[in-house]
Amino acid sequence: MNDTVEKSIIWVVEVFLFITACMFAISGINSQEAAVKVVKHSSEQDERRLYTDLKETGEETYTGAEVIESIYHIKQLDANIEIGRYYFFKSDDLDNIDVSGIDPQQNYKVNYIRDESGKLLTIVFS
Incomplete structure (x- = not known):
């Protein structure tokens, strides 16, 4: 009789641990999915104010922080920066x-x- 009770307790503990592990796994997956959505939304909303087409935009001003950001996006801009x-x-x-x-x-x-031909070569900030 004691053997059956002991096996039952071990079985209940194993099931409990399995369910707990599954809950943690689902929680982790949901957290990762939320983080990916935030990063995707952030990159979609990332403002790219530098104009690389021929459209006339008038006089533009940028903060130094925007200028620094443009330097780190220099490869996407495909232009030198002065x-x-x-x-x-x-x-x-x-x-x-x-x-x-x-x-x-x-x-x-x-x-x-x-x-x-109109291809952007250099962006000059002064």
């Missing part, structure tokens, strides 16, 4: 770029340099 005496090439390694000379609080005016 900021005062600093020049960043689209081929530069993003891990080794030094942006410490750019004041995030300063406002910059932007000009675009294009080739004869």
